[in-house]
Amino acid sequence: MAESTFVYVTYIRATPEALWNALTDTDFIPQWWMGVRTETDWTVGGSWKLVFPDGRVADTGEVLEFEPPRRLALKWRNEFRPDLKEEGWSHCLFEVEPQGEAVKLTVTHSIPREHSKLIEAVAGGWPSILSNLKTLIETGRVLIPQRTAEAAEA
Template sequence: MFEIYIRTTPCRLWAAITTPDTSVTRDLGARMTSDWTPGSGFELRHPGTGARLGSGVNLEVVPPRRLVQRTVALWSDDVRDAGITRVTWVIETVGDACRLTVVHDQIRDGADHDLYGGWPSTLSSLKEHLETGRSWASLPASAR
């Protein structure tokens, strides 16, 4: 489980997660696309090569509050072997900010750390992007 507070509105946060051209995943080298309806599929692709990095199904889509996805990572044999996992995004208003809670679960014991270890940098990028308009990935390494 990962939790972060971001000074933004639920609608802006939802858009940053789900809009391919503004998605924070783009800043980390990926682009997520879907029609964002319950039961619809989604894909995570490398923007430069088009290689598929992940795919899955949107189980629950409640804009701008909750998104539950069943997903399989495809960027390496190790993460692919971990099989299907679940990612739940919950957005709650807290004063003039939002608390974003991301739960990545249903992970097989012994799964490669690369499957879930990138969440801190992804959420930091999301926060940086929404609060300053800059990409976390574009900051000098000393500022990360």
């Protein structure tokens, strides 16, 4: 079966535990995800969702793996764009690996569909979101401020 995949790798000056906390602390996530918040209890088999600042649901899914501080896997479906929702479920994997005084973060987002519009969309979104995460952890300030819901959908 054909698949579309986006992989993003970055190195962050942090401990694996600090990065893990930034990835999973539902109160901290909106700071680097430009106002988007996560609703979940991080239980394997449990649900999770991303919610825009205005309350609309952006994405939903299921926690597939939760192995602090190294692996987080999510079943993922876009909910706010009909053309992306129609593509069905994707898979997003966060891998955290210590690298001396830094941590290597690899995000792999894939879907069993060739030429996926969803993967095209996340390829545009993940770099800014993860750059915000890196900058916030390293400097205490975000690189890109909170966006309006309309800008987040673009």
